[in-house]
Amino acid sequence: MTQNKTYAGNGxxxxxxxxxxxxxxxxxxKGIDSPRLDAEVLLSYLLGKERIYLYVHFDEPLQENELIKFRELVKKRAARIPVAYLTGQKEFMGMPFKVNRHVLVPRPETELLVECAIERLPSEQTAVFADIGTGSGAIAISLVKLRKNLHGYAVDISAEAIAAAQENAGILHVEDKIEFLQGDLLQPLRDIPDREPLAAIVANPPYIPLADMDxxxxxVRAYEPADALTDGADGLNFYRRLLEESKELLVADGFLACxxxxxxxxSVKKIAAENAWGKIEILKDLAGIERVVVLWKQK
Known part of the structure; x- marks a missing residue:
C-alpha cells in the first residue's frame, strides 16, 4: 500500500x-439525527460518486488529501451546518436543486404541495400559475418540469433567492417557462400590464411563529434564512395577506394552495371564511400532519 493511501502519518x-x-x-x-445518511452524502459528494459507489467499493482506501477534505466537511456538519449547504444542492421531486444560505433547503413535505397542484391544474390547455416566495425555485420549476402545459411566475422579495431560482431553472432547462419577479408577495403580479388571470397560486410562506423559533x-435556526421561516409574529400574517388579496388574480375556478x-x-380555515373563499381542502402528509390547504375561488 502506498504512503499516500494512509492518513496524516498515523499509519x-x-x-x-x-x-x-x-x-x-x-x-x-454530536446529536446528528441521521448520522449514517449524512456521512454517506458528504463522502459521495467529496468523491464525486453516487452513494451506491460507497457500498460497491467499501474496502477502497482513501487518499490523504481526500481524508483531510472529508474531515473538514465532517467538522462543519458537526457544527450543525446543513448537509445541503455543504454540498450546495438538495434533491426535490427527483431533481437536483442548487441551494445556498439565501434560500431554504427544500423539504420532502413540500412535495405534497407540488403534487396537489399538479392534480388540480388543467391537464391539457395551457395554464398559468404563480409561486409566491419561490426561494430556490423548487416548486415552480417542478411544476413546469412535470407538466408541459404549464407556465409560471416565480416571485420572491429576495434578489439572492431570485438569482438562485433562475440558476436552477437554467440547469433544468425550463428558464423559458418561468418569469421571475422580485417584490413583495403579490405586488409584482399586479404590476404586469394585461396579465391574464391565474389558474393557481401556490406558496410555502414563512409560517413558523416567532415564539417557536428557539x-x-x-x-434550521442558525443557518437557514430567518425571514423565510417566520413572519416575526404568530406565523399567520402571510396567510392573512394571501387570502385577502389572491382571489382577484385567479380565474373563476382557480385555487390558492399553501x-x-x-x-x-x-386558523387558516377561519381566515378563509372571513374572506369568503369557496371550497376548502386540507391535505395530510405521510406523517398524518395537516400540511397543505387548498382554497377554491368558488364553492
Missing part, C-alpha cells in the same frame, strides 16, 4: 467503510 489505512463507520459514530455523539433544530404549519389548519 492507519482508512477505507470507505472505516471512515463511514467512524463518521457515523462521531455524528451520533425550538427549531440548530441547522403549505401550512402544524396545528395551523383551523
Amino acid at each position: 492507519k489505512i482508512w477505507t470507505i467503510g472505516t471512515i463511514l463507520k467512524w463518521t457515523q459514530e462521531y455524528f451520533s455523539a 425550538t427549531l433544530e440548530p441547522e 403549505e401550512i404549519g402544524i396545528k395551523q389548519a383551523a
Whole structure:
C-alpha cells in the first residue's frame, strides 16, 4: 500500500467503510439525527460518486488529501451546518436543486404541495400559475418540469433567492417557462400590464411563529434564512395577506394552495371564511400532519 493511501502519518489505512463507520459514530455523539445518511452524502459528494459507489467499493482506501477534505466537511456538519449547504444542492421531486444560505433547503413535505397542484391544474390547455416566495425555485420549476402545459411566475422579495431560482431553472432547462419577479408577495403580479388571470397560486410562506423559533433544530435556526421561516409574529400574517388579496388574480375556478404549519389548519380555515373563499381542502402528509390547504375561488 502506498504512503499516500494512509492518513496524516498515523499509519492507519482508512477505507470507505472505516471512515463511514467512524463518521457515523462521531455524528451520533454530536446529536446528528441521521448520522449514517449524512456521512454517506458528504463522502459521495467529496468523491464525486453516487452513494451506491460507497457500498460497491467499501474496502477502497482513501487518499490523504481526500481524508483531510472529508474531515473538514465532517467538522462543519458537526457544527450543525446543513448537509445541503455543504454540498450546495438538495434533491426535490427527483431533481437536483442548487441551494445556498439565501434560500431554504427544500423539504420532502413540500412535495405534497407540488403534487396537489399538479392534480388540480388543467391537464391539457395551457395554464398559468404563480409561486409566491419561490426561494430556490423548487416548486415552480417542478411544476413546469412535470407538466408541459404549464407556465409560471416565480416571485420572491429576495434578489439572492431570485438569482438562485433562475440558476436552477437554467440547469433544468425550463428558464423559458418561468418569469421571475422580485417584490413583495403579490405586488409584482399586479404590476404586469394585461396579465391574464391565474389558474393557481401556490406558496410555502414563512409560517413558523416567532415564539417557536428557539425550538427549531440548530441547522434550521442558525443557518437557514430567518425571514423565510417566520413572519416575526404568530406565523399567520402571510396567510392573512394571501387570502385577502389572491382571489382577484385567479380565474373563476382557480385555487390558492399553501403549505401550512402544524396545528395551523383551523386558523387558516377561519381566515378563509372571513374572506369568503369557496371550497376548502386540507391535505395530510405521510406523517398524518395537516400540511397543505387548498382554497377554491368558488364553492
